[in-house]
Amino acid sequence: MDRNESFQEEALPHLDAVYRFALRLTGSAADAEDLVQETFLRAFRAWDQYTPGTRAKSWLFTICRNVFLRQRKRDRRREETVRDAAAEVDTKGLPTGEIPVFTTAYQYDPEGQFFAGIVDGGILGAIDRLPDDFRDTVVLSDLEGLAYAEIAELLDIPVGTVKSRLFRGRRLLQQMLYEYATETGYVHTKTR
């Protein structure tokens, strides 16, 4: 199989996944399209560096994220404080003795049934508003189903950091979803 064929067979089937990932990174369909286009162009040019049979999806996600980060660095500097806060959490590793859930929501609804009532757009919108480091790990794990080891390699962080970001990111997301559900009237805190 030549270079072109192997790219078509291994890389192109992941176009939808890369587009979804780009949507979450950029938060805009137009920006996502530009990002995906650039990603596939770079991927094709660098295809010789890809080891056939390894996870093409992770490889493409890595390129996609690198392009995104480079562009954003060029465009603007934003939310440094939020990133710093997330970075500080990382150094602590996985918290022991802490419960993995957002307590207020858990006390209101221990079965977490209210999650099922939140529309897809509400969930994706909340994910988009997570601090960048948390968002990336949650998207790669919960939306794209990547293994911890793949996420660690993609983000160039230790597996322990993946775990702690997921632990904290998911709990923060639960809090945001609970607030969303309260605001949209699905959760009625006062009737309790």
Added chain:
Amino acid sequence: MTRIDCIDALSKLYEYLDGELPNDDSDAVKHHMEVCQGCYPFLRFCSSFQDALHRAGHGQAAAPPALRSRIADLLRAEGIPPTHH
């Protein structure tokens, strides 16, 4: 089977749900969740949470056809022939 306490079980809960634990550890968490009334609801809560995320993940938009064809054009210009699937 190794017995684990609540703190251990809860700190490994997501690894368990994500299928990231070795068999022995996975069995230990599973067993703890089955017998511990205090911890079991956390499992339910986190499962509901992840189910909702998975559902939202599956509901995400596919790449627009226009983007697909723009990329095909780009790659053709780079030397890849048009795809037929």
